[in-house]
Structure formats: C-alpha cells, structure tokens
Amino acid sequence: MNKANTIRPSRGGGTFQFFYKYGTLITILLLIIFFGAMTDSFLNYTNIISILRSISIVTIIAIGLTVSLAVGGFDLSVGSTASVANALVMSLFVWHGQSIGVSLAITIFFCLIVGLVNAFLVINFKIQDMLMTLATMFIFQGLALTYTRGATISQNMIMPNGDFATGVIPKAFGNLGKVPWIIIIMIVVVLLVHIFLTYTKHGRYMYMIGGNVEAAKLSGIAVSKYRLLAYLISALFAGIGGIILASRVMTAEVNAGGSYLMDAVAAAFIGYSVLGAGKPNAFGTFVGAVLIGILSNGLVMMSIPYYSMDIVKGSVLALALAITYYKRKH
Template structure:
C-alpha cells in the first residue's frame, strides 16, 4: 500500500525528488555550507568589511560573466571575453596616459574597440558559419596579440617612460578612478546583473534569444531573425567584457599585460553554475551572479585559511566540478 502511494505521489509530482531538489537549491545550499565552514574556521570571515571585499572581488567576474550569459542564451559561447577585457583595459588607460583624452572619449574608445571584436566574432560565426567555440577561441589569441602589440608588451601607467625616453604626461581622471572603488564597483555589478536579467526575462528580444537557444530551427520557422539576435548577443557580450576590463583598469589604475585573462574561467564557471540556480535550466543573470558569489566565497575563505596558492586551484576546481556535475546531471 505504501509503495503504491509513493508511486502515485511521484506520478502526480507530489513525491520528494532529492536530485530535483538539489538541482534547484544545491548551489545555494553549498554557499550556506561554505559560509558556515569558513565562519567557524575564521571568526573574521563574517565581518562586514570582508563581505564587502568578497562583493568587490566578484564584481569584474560577474560583469564579464553576464556577457557570457548573453552569448549562451542563443546557444553560443564567447571565449574571447578575457582578451576583450584586456584590450579595453589597455585602450582606456592609454587614452588617459598617452593621449591625454577626457574620460568619456577614453571610455568610448574602449567600448568601440570591444564592439569591433564583437562584430568580427558575429560576422565569422553568422556569415562564414565557423562554430562559436572555435571562432571565439581564435579571436582570443588574435586579440591577445593585438593588445600586446598595442602596449608594446609593457604595463601602461601614469608617468611611465615612453619609447623616446620622455615621461608620459597624461593623468587618469578622478571620475574614472572612482569607478573601481567601493561602492561604485559593486553598484556597477548590480546594475549589469539587473539590466541583463530584465532584458532576458521581460523583453521580447530576450525571450527571442532564449527561443533561439532552445531550438534555432523552430525560432527561424516562427519568423524570429536568428542571425540578427546572434549578432546582438556577441556585440553585447563584447560590451560587458569591455566594461569589466575598464572597471579593472579603474581599480588598479594601470593596464597590465593580459589583465583580463585570469577572469575568463571564473566568469565561464559562474555562467554555467547559474544554469541550476533555482532550477532555471538556462543561462540567466541572477544565476551567474550566484555562481560568482560561490566562487568569491570559496576563494576568499581559502585565502583566510592560509591555503597555499598552489593548492587553492585543486580545492576550487573540485567544488566547481561538483556544482557543474549537479547542473548537467539534471540537464541530461
């Protein structure tokens, strides 16, 4: 009798499904468990200053991650975002230091450079039909080379020595400097998440992108301009990568070689972890933010526990693999 009732409950969707529960709430539960663990191991973990530090540390990852989320929404994948962030980082600082340009021209130049990369990706993927992953992988290396050539392999900073032996006279504007400071860096992150969430969830354009990601041929037969929205996705992905790169430039006040590269894998992981948050089953901005929070808490906690840097990637990778395994077990 009890077996029959259980079967009937499952049939009508009233039984408890452990894997479905973990799929929806596993990431959030893992975050809570990590917070409790790190708080027990180090009493300073839950201090307000440290929590703000975690939010600051995930800001750039989240901004770049929501760009990846947009490309994933049309069943694409933009691996070039790290290089685009590096390029925008170099361009915006060089506009200040080398060419003494005002803030909005410097920021505009960084965005235009990123849009050029996004347009290249979109053209080669949509028109030439190169697979997304392969094209953006190629673009990643191309843009790395372009950024290195542009900076001549040097770090761009105020008062740097130029090739002719003189010192750079340009100064980074105080307004731009504030963008990488608390609270503005955190505000920019939240604005990016909210804007992308509203765009994907509540506008017809976002819904069209989800339809394309779910079934491209069905979208085309429904009259949705698939190519147009794929182009839009890659342009938006490049824009958010550029914003992340410029926020990074504001935070460190220099343009380092391949500055955006280290953010690529964390941003990718955050976007993919986001699939499972609250059972979304698709790329979404809120999920990407939660994925970034998981990564940020893990990294911060390991540092506070004085885990050697060469072992951190093992722990970090294991936890991320478990989270992704939960996501894809359900998706299959």
Template sequence: MSNASPSRGGALPLYHHLFEFLYRWGMLLTVVALIALFGVANENFLDPYNIINILRSIAIVTVIAIGVSISLSVGGFDLSVGSTASLANALVISFLVWYGMDTIQAIVLTLVICTLIGLFNAFLIVVLKIPDMLATLASLFVIQGVAMTYSFGGSITQNMVLPSGDMAEGVIPALFSALGQVPVIVFIMLVVTLVIQLYLSLTKHGRRMYAIGGNPEAARLAGIATARYRVLAYVISSLLAALGGILLASRIGSSQVNAGGGYLMDAVAAAYIGFSLAGSGKPNALGTLVGAVLLGVLQNGLVMMSVPYYAMDIIKGLVLALALAMTYIQKR
C-alpha cells in the same frame, strides 16, 4: 491491485522531491553553508571589511561572466572575453595617460572599439560558419596579440616613458579611479546583473535569444532573425568584457600585460554554475552573480584557511563539475 508507479500518475518518491529541491536551491544552500563554515573556521571571515572585499573581488568577474551568459543564451560560447578585457584595460588607460582624454571620452571610445570585437566574432561565426568555440579561440589570440602590440608588450602607467623617449603627460582622473572602488564597482555589478536579467526574462528579445539557444532551427522556422540575435549576443558579450576591463583598469590604476586573461576561467565557471539557480537550466544573470559569489567566497575562505593558491583550482573545478552534473542530470 498494484501500487501506482510515478510514471502512471502515482506520488513521486521522497528522494525525487529531495533531488528536485537540491537541484533548484542547492547552489544557494552551498553558498550559505560555505559562509557558515568559513565564519566558524575564521572569525575574521564575517568581518564587514572582508565581506566588502569579497564583493569588490567578484564585481569584475560577474560583469565579464554575464557577457559569457549572453553568448550561451543563443547556444554559443565566447572564449575571447578575457583578452577583450585585457585590450579594454590597455585602451582606456592609454587614452587617459597618452592622449589626455577625460573619463567619459576614454570609456566611450574604448567601448566603441570593443564593439568591433563582437562584430568580428559574429562575422566568423554567423557569416563564415566557424563553430563558436573555435572562432572565439582564434579571436582570443588575435585580440591578445593586438593588446600586447598596442601596449608595446609592457604596462601603461602615469608618468611612463613612451617609446619615443617623451614622458606621458596625461593623468588618471579621480572620477575614473572611483569606478573601481566600493561602493561604485558593486553598484555597477548589481545594475548590470539586474538589467541583463530583466532583458533575458521579461523582454521578447531575451525570450527569442533563449529560443535560439534551445533550438535554432525551430526558432528560424518561427520567424526569428537568428543571425541578427547571434550578432547582438556577441556584441553585448564584448561590451561587458570591455566594461570589466575598464573596471579593472580603474581598480589597479594602470594597464598590465594580459590583465584580463586570468578572469576567463572564473567567468566561464560562474556562468555555468548559474545554470542551476532555481532550476532554470539556462543562462541567467542572477545565477551568474550567485555563481561568482560562490567562487569569491570559496577563494577568500580558502586563503584565510591558508590553503595553497595552486590547490584552489582543484576545488573550483570540482564545484563547477558538481554544478554541471546537477544541471545536465536533470535534463536527461
């Protein structure tokens, strides 16, 4: 009598169980291993001040990356989040220092304007049927150009000289400045993560978005309004990118040219790394947060070990490749 093979109901080999365990929890183990490694290599790494610095550094990336995850949940991809954050950065500071608005007015108006970006992306993708990546790539350039034009190609700061020759009289309120500081910025990051995670995993709308991302034709035949949910996904993505830009403005106290552009690749990496959390194989906010923590720990630890900044992207790329390999090999 021959031994039963796994395909015939026999026990799975040990290496399969090991692979399954690493697939589910490998990213968390990697984060723990990196923290231990950097903690041994540099005694200052585990200093509470440095841990706070890491959390502050990943907050903006996490918020923007969760927006990318929302677009991925419906099978799309939003490349415009970096330029949206740049535009929000310019808008909110200008409303404060050019027009003298208060914090609430400036934030609400910025979010409303950035909602139009999500609607523009949805128009290109849902109505004109342009592939998501190409549509949002075009949108990236448009929004970046709008941000540059609006800010006259320069920074926006308190007491700046306007193109008219007048002095900007508005100030950045203390309330607004507090948004980008610990603990408020970390609290905002955690609230966004929790709300989006609960939305995607526990509500019918979140499950419908996953269904669209898994098989849009089957979702349509099941009666799901696929176009409506795709529009919603891009609006939420733009709003979260705008929130990231607002937090960035609060953190640095000014608007810098293309300030949000540098967050795009880290946000995309965090979103894709998050696929492998607990073996979910799909976009999720908690996984995105852990992905951002992984990137933040990597970057902070490498800086402490005096690794040249131009070599860090190599390591980030390898980590992203490993996370994608773990996700897609499992799907085969």
C-alpha cells in the same frame, strides 16, 4: 510491490530536483557557516564588502558571457576583450591625455567592433561558436600585447623614446573601481540583463534560439540578428569589465583580463541550476560568482596556498557541469 516501485523514483527525483534548484544557495550558506566558524573575521562587514568588490569584475564579464550562452553560443574571447579594453582606456589617459568621456567612448567602440568580428565569423562561416571564439581569443590577446608592446601601462611610465608619459589618469575614473561604485555598477548590470532576458520579447527570442535554432527560424525570429546582438552585448560587458579593472588597479597589466575567463565561465554555468532555471540567467550567474568569491576569500583566510585555488574552482565547475548536463538528459 508495484506501488513501492512507483514511489521510489519520485522520491529520488524529488530529492534531486530540490538539490538542483537550491543546492547552490545551500552550498553558499554552508560555506558562510564553515568559514565563519573557522576564521575570526570572515563575517565582518569589511570582509563581506571585500568579497562583493572582488567578484564585481568577474560578474560583469560573466554576465556578457551569459547572454552569448542564451543564444546557444559560447564567447571564449571575453577575457581577451577585457584585456583590450583595459590596455586601451589606460593608454588613452596616459599616452594621449584624453578625457574620461573620449577614452570611455573609444574603448567601448573598439569592444563593440570585437563583438562584431566574433558575430561575423560565427554567423557567416558557420563554425562552432566555442572554436571560433577560441581563435579570436588568441587574436585579441595578441592585439593587446602588440599594442602595449608587452609593457605595463601606468601613470608617469617611461616611453620607448626614454621620456616620461605626461598623461594623467583622472581621479573620477579611479573612483569607478572603488566601493561603493564598483558594487553598484555590478548590481545595475545584473538587474538590467535579468530584466532584458526575462521580461522582454528580445530576451525570450534569445532563449528560443538557444533552445532550438530551427524552431526559432520557423517562428520567424531573425536568428542572425539576435546572435549578432548577443555577441555585441557580450563584448560590451567584457569591455566594461576591463575598464572597471583599469580603474581599480590604475594600471594596465599584460593580458590582465585573461585570468577572469575561467571564473566567468564557472559563474555562468553554476548559474544554470540556481532556483532550477535550467538555462543561462543573470541572477544565477551572480550567485555563481558569489559562490566563487566566497570560496576564494575563505580559502585565503584559512591560509590555503594560492596555487591550489584552481583545483577548487575547477572542481566546482566540473560539479556544476555534471549536474546541468545530467538534468538535461533526465
């Protein structure tokens, strides 16, 4: 009797561990089989490339969010930061006729300032990261709207004085948002952050801070410095995401980056359980983005109404959070 009682929990625990570790990958495989059987062109090479292209911007933004999660933070302003970058880089081309180098440098610089502001407010005022970045999310979103005056920035647009904008978007810049470069940039970002978080002492320090701040302080780790670094990296990749978005659509829409926040958050939290990591990680975030991309693409191919997509994405995120926090408590 006692023997049976000791076996059952281990079996149940073993089953949960298996699905916790491989559940996301199994789900992706099942979705591929399902959508492949239900539609004629889902498994086509062109569609696979389309999925990878569609998740590239989300993945880059989510990777930045992942780094902030690694130190126990939560940067909700990544979508607004992407909007700022999107508007700024396009305006430098169209309004001011700047070169690629100057435009990218100025845009990245301003995004790093955004990260610096977030870090300063979070670290010095000791307000919970999620609440403070929720506030700055609205601030940066408002800055982007004010800067563009709520208008879409595009080549040959009509300026407030009635003249046409004379700036030209460089052809080379447009190539960044096309295959294969947009996919290559995504892969490079994932690999770099994976190596940084997994194989460098700085990444390990970030995980230590995220796991236990007080223990990290007692170990002599410069907690404030690494939290600052995390928010700078988060803003940097959000900015890169906004730049790639601009190169992909060749315009700057109003609050263009805001729609990427939910998908980025979902991808990052889904990634917690990939291969049993139990913590924010670059590879898991990429897998989470792939899952969301496959879901979105497959549902569109099955003619599911676009307005029901958020129900599916929200359900996937809720399930990922439930599994993650259940695992932490058991």
